[in-house]
Amino acid sequence: MSERPRLRxxxxxxxxxALYGRHLARRGALRLTRHGADxxxxxxxxxxxxxxxxITALSAGEREQLGAHGRCxxxxxxxxxxxxxxxxxPERLPSQLTRSLPDLWVTRDLPLxxxxxxxxxxxxxxxxxxxxxxxFVRERLAREGVEPPVPRSSVPLPGTEPPxxxxxxxPVVG
Amino acid sequence: xxGTQPYDVVVVGGGITGAGVxxxxxxxxxxxxxxxxxxxxxxxxxxxxxxxxxxxxYLERDWETTRxxxxxxxxxQRIAPNLLFPVVFLIPILPGAKRGMExxxxxxxxxxxxxxxxxxxxxxxxxxxAALRLEPGLNPALxxxxxxxxxGVDAARLVTLNAxxxxxxxxxxxxxxxxxxLGREGGAVRSVRLRSRLGGGEETVAxxxxxxxxxxxxxxxxxxxxxxxxxRPAKGVHLIYDRRITNVALALEAVDGRGLLLVPHAxxxxxxxxxxxxxxxxxxxxxxxxxxxxxxxxTERVLPSIRTHRIAHANAAVRPTLHEWRRYEDDLTRDYRxxxxxxxxAAGLVSIIGGKMSMFRKMAEDTVDVLLRVLGRPPVxxxxxxxxxxxxxSPVDVPELASRFGVPLAVAARLALRHGDGAETxxxxxxxxxxxxxxxxxxxxxxxxxxxxxxxEQVERLEDLYRRTRCTGGxxxxxxxxxxxxxxLAQERGWSQRRTEEEVRDFLDSxxxxxxxxxxxxxxxQEELYRGAMCAMGDV
Numbered sequence: 004m005s006e007r008p009r010l011r012x013x014x015x016x017x018x019x020x021a022l023y024g025r026h027l028a029r030r031g032a033l034r035l036t037r038h039g040a041d042x043x044x045x046x047x048x049x050x051x052x053x054x055x056x057x058i059t060a061l062s063a064g065e066r067e068q069l070g071a072h073g074r075c076x077x078x079x080x081x082x083x084x085x086x087x088x089x090x091x092x093p094e095r096l097p098s099q100l101t102r103s104l105p106d107l108w109v110t111r112d113l114p115l116x117x118x119x120x121x122x123x124x125x126x127x128x129x130x131x132x133x134x135x136x137x138x139f140v141r142e143r144l145a146r147e148g149v150e151p152p153v154p155r156s157s158v159p160l161p162g163t164e165p166p167x168x169x170x171x172x173x174p175v176v177g
Numbered sequence: 178x179x180g181t182q183p184y185d186v187v188v189v190g191g192g193i194t195g196a197g198v199x200x201x202x203x204x205x206x207x208x209x210x211x212x213x214x215x216x217x218x219x220x221x222x223x224x225x226x227x228x229x230x231x232x233x234x235y236l237e238r239d240w241e242t243t244r245x246x247x248x249x250x251x252x253x254q255r256i257a258p259n260l261l262f263p264v265v266f267l268i269p270i271l272p273g274a275k276r277g278m279e280x281x282x283x284x285x286x287x288x289x290x291x292x293x294x295x296x297x298x299x300x301x302x303x304x305x306x307a308a309l310r311l312e313p314g315l316n317p318a319l320x321x322x323x324x325x326x327x328x329g330v331d332a333a334r335l336v337t338l339n340a341x342x343x344x345x346x347x348x349x350x351x352x353x354x355x356x357x358x359l360g361r362e363g364g365a366v367r368s369v370r371l372r373s374r375l376g377g378g379e380e381t382v383a384x385x386x387x388x389x390x391x392x393x394x395x396x397x398x399x400x401x402x403x404x405x406x407x408x409r410p411a412k413g414v415h416l417i418y419d420r421r422i423t424n425v426a427l428a429l430e431a432v433d434g435r436g437l438l439l440v441p442h443a444x445x446x447x448x449x450x451x452x453x454x455x456x457x458x459x460x461x462x463x464x465x466x467x468x469x470x471x472x473x474x475x476t477e478r479v480l481p482s483i484r485t486h487r488i489a490h491a492n493a494a495v496r497p498t499l500h501e502w503r504r505y506e507d508d509l510t511r512d513y514r515x516x517x518x519x520x521x522x523a524a525g526l527v528s529i530i531g532g533k534m535s536m537f538r539k540m541a542e543d544t545v546d547v548l549l550r551v552l553g554r555p556p557v558x559x560x561x562x563x564x565x566x567x568x569x570x571s572p573v574d575v576p577e578l579a580s581r582f583g584v585p586l587a588v589a590a591r592l593a594l595r596h597g598d599g600a601e602t603x604x605x606x607x608x609x610x611x612x613x614x615x616x617x618x619x620x621x622x623x624x625x626x627x628x629x630x631x632x633x634e635q636v637e638r639l640e641d642l643y644r645r646t647r648c649t650g651g652x653x654x655x656x657x658x659x660x661x662x663x664x665x666l667a668q669e670r671g672w673s674q675r676r677t678e679e680e681v682r683d684f685l686d687s688x689x690x691x692x693x694x695x696x697x698x699x700x701x702x703q704e705e706l707y708r709g710a711m712c713a714m715g716d717v
Contacts, residue, residue: 011239018240023283030279045307049324052298058265058424066313070485073419077618077653078706090585098619098652100587102420102444109586151575151590155263155296 055153057105059146068139072097074129081123081133088117096120097131100140107140111149115140183383184210184349186548187369188390189356189398191215192222193332193534195390196339197541197561198548202388203346204564205545205557210382211340211348212371214355214394216641218336220459221392222534223644224413224494225332226450227442228264229253229535231295233288233325243291249539250295252562254328257338257569259597264329264440266426269308269315269322269479275434278302278321285323297326312425314482324425329442332534333644334595337634338566339537344635345567353637359387359401359526366402366518366525375637386551388544389528393459393495402523406516406530410456411496414468415449419489419619419652422446423480431475439476443594444620445489445650448472455495462493489652490688498531513540515547527551538562568597578604584612588621595626595646603629616665617658619651627662631669639663639684649684656707659684 075097124133191213199211232246285300301324308322353374360368399406421441429437476483513532579589592600607625614624649655667677
C-alpha cells in the first residue's frame with residue numbers, strides 16, 4: 004500500500020468535520036433537555052471511571068496545603084526532635100509516604116498517630132506542616148477508603164479486536 | 178577480523194528503540210549484541226515524558242496511525258501491566274484558546290473509538306464548576322474541561338525490562354561501551370569496533386548486520402560507514418517534582434503556542450517540555466533558567482499556584498529528527514523511518530530514526546522485519562506483543578506480598594510496580610534483614626532490591642541504579658542514599674575505597690549539573706551541607 008499523505012490528511016479532516024456537525028446537533032439537543040445538569044453528571048461520570056484508581060478530586064483545603072508538602076529537604080532534624088514509631092520516622096511522612104495521592108493507602112497499617120508531629124514540625128527549617136500532613140492523610144483515607152487502587156484490566160473491552168492483517172510498514176529508504 | 182562467530186545483529190543504542198529491537202530480534206532467533214555507550218535509557222529516552230499514549234494528534238492527519246498507535250499501546254499494556262499506571266488528563270479550555278470546547282470534544286469523541294484498544298476510558302465533559310471541584314487549583318477563568326486518559330510508564334524501567342528480556346532470549350548486553358568504528362568487507366558493513374568506558378581496551382566484533390538505534394548520535398554512527406545523515410536535533414527539558422502536585426494531568430499551552438504537559442507520574446510529577454534546535458554534544462546538556470521559566474509561565478496560566486511547589490530537579494535530552502523531515506512533514510503519517518543504507522553504499526547498516534516511545538514495539542517490529550531481509554533470512558513472525566516482559570506474567574497482591582515477607586506496604590507497593598511478579602523471587606532470594614533495610618528513603622528502595630538490581634540488572638555505575646530503581650531520585654536528591662548504594666556496588670564489584678569515593682563524586686557532579694537552575698532557598702543550602710559533609714567524610 005503506497006502512502007498518499009495529502010489525501011489521508013484531507014480524509015482525516017473531512018471525518019473530523021462530519022463528526023463536528025453531528026456533535027453540534029447533539030449538543031444543541033442536550034442543552035434543551037439537560038440545562039444545568041452538567042456539573043454533577045460530569046463529576047459522577049469521572050468518579051465512576053477513575054475513582055477505583057484513586058484519581059479523585061482534591062478539596063480546596065488540600066490544594067492549598069499541597070505546595071507546603073514539597074518543602075522537605077531531607078535534612079533529618081525532625082528525626083532528632085521526635086522519636087520514630089515503628090516504620091514511621093518523621094521525615095518519611097513528607098519525603099516518602101505522601102508523594103503519591105492514589106497510594107496513601109500504604110499508610111493504613113502504620114502508627115502515624117504515635118509520632119509527635121508538633122515537636123517534629125517545631126524544628127523543621129523549611130516549615131513543612133507535619134501535623135497538617137498527618138491530618139491530610141487521615142481525611143483523604145476516610146473519604147476514599149484504605150484499599151489499594153484497582154488495577155485496570157489489560158483485556159480490551161468487548162467488541163474490539165486487534166487487526167487480522169497488520170498494516171503496511173513505513174517505506175524503507177534504500 | 179576476530180575469529181569468533183559473528184553476531185547476526187549488533188544493535189547500537191540502548192534506549193527504548195534499541196532495547197526493543199534487541200528484544201524482538203532475539204525472540205525471533207537472531208544472535209544479538211546490544212551496545213550502549215553509557216547506560217540503558219540514558220539518552221533520548223531519559224528525557225521522555227513517561228507516557229504510552231495513543232497519538233490523538235494524528236487524528237488531524239491520518240486516523241489509521243492513531244488506530245495503530247492505540248493498538249500498540251494495548252500490546253505494551255498487556256506485556257507489562259505492572260509497569261503502566263493510568264494518567265488521566267484534564268484538558269482545560271481557557272477563553273481565547275486555540276481550540277474551544279466543542280472542537281476539542283470532537284477530537285476526543287473520535288479518539289474514544291480507539292481507547293478500548295489500550296484499555297482506555299471514554300472522555301468526560303466537565304463544565305467549569307465540575308472542573309474546579311475536581312482540581313480547585315485551576316485558573317478560575319476556564320470555560321470547562323475535558324478528560325482523556327493515557328498510560329504512564331517508568332521509561333527507564335521499560336528499557337531495562339526490554340533489555341533483560343533480550344538477554345533472557347540469548348542476546349548479549351554491553352553498557353558503557355562505545356562504538357569507535359565500523360569495519361567493511363566487500364563494501365558491506367561487517368564489523369564493529371568497541372571501546373569500553375570502564376577500562377579494558379578496544380575489541381572488534383563481527384556482525385552480519387548493524388542496527389543504528391542511537392538517536393541523536395545516528396549521524397555520527399552513519400559517518401563511520403561513510404554515510405551522510407543530517408539530523409535536526411531538538412533539545413527538550415523537563416522539570417521534575419518530588420511528588421504528585423496534582424492528581425490529574427494537565428494539557429498546557431506555552432507563550433509561543435506549543436503544547437506542554439504536566440504529568441503526575443507515579444510518585445513524582447513531570448512537567449515540560451521545551452523544543453529548541455541543539456547542535457552541541459548530547460552528553461553535555463544543561464538546563465538553563467530561561468527554559469525553566471518558559472515551562473513555569475506556560476503552567477501558571479492553567480495552574481496559578483505552580484510556583485509554590487518546589488522543583489526537585491530537571492533533566493534534558495535531545496530528540497533526533499531527520500534534517501529533511503520538515504520538508505516532508507506533510508508527506509509523513511508516522512514519525513519514524515527505517516533506513517536500509519544499501520543504496521548509500523553501506524549494505525548491512527540499517528538505521529531506525531525518530532519515533533516515539535509509545536510506538537517502540539511497532540518500530541522495533543518494522544526494523545527487525547528489515548534486518549531479516551538484509552540478512553537474507555526468511556520472515557519470522559514477531560512475538561513481542563505476545564510474550565510478557567519480565568514481571569508482567571501475573572498480577573501481584575501487594576498486601577499479601579507485604580504480609581508474607583514482613584515488609585511495609587510502602588516497600589511492597591513500589592517493588593510490585595517495578596518488578597511485578599518478579600518481586601516474590603527478589604524477596605525470597607534476599608537475606609531477611611535486607612528486605613526491610615531501606616537504602617533510598619524517598620522511594621523507598623531496600624537493600625534487597627539494590628543488591629538484586631546490581632547483580633541481575635546490568636548495573637555498572639551508581640547512576641545506573643537510579644534508572645533501575647529510582648534510588649537517589651527523591652527529595653533528598655541522592656544525598657542520603659548515594660553512599661549506602663555505592664557501598665553495595667563496591668561489595669558486589671570488589672571496588673576499592675578510592676574507587677567508591679570517585680564513583681560518589683562523579684555521581685554528585687552529574688546530578689549537580691541538572692539542578693542549579695531549579696534549586697531554591699533551603700534546598701540549595703541543604704545540598705551544600707550534604708556535599709560538604711560527604712567531602713569531609715570520604716575525601717571525595
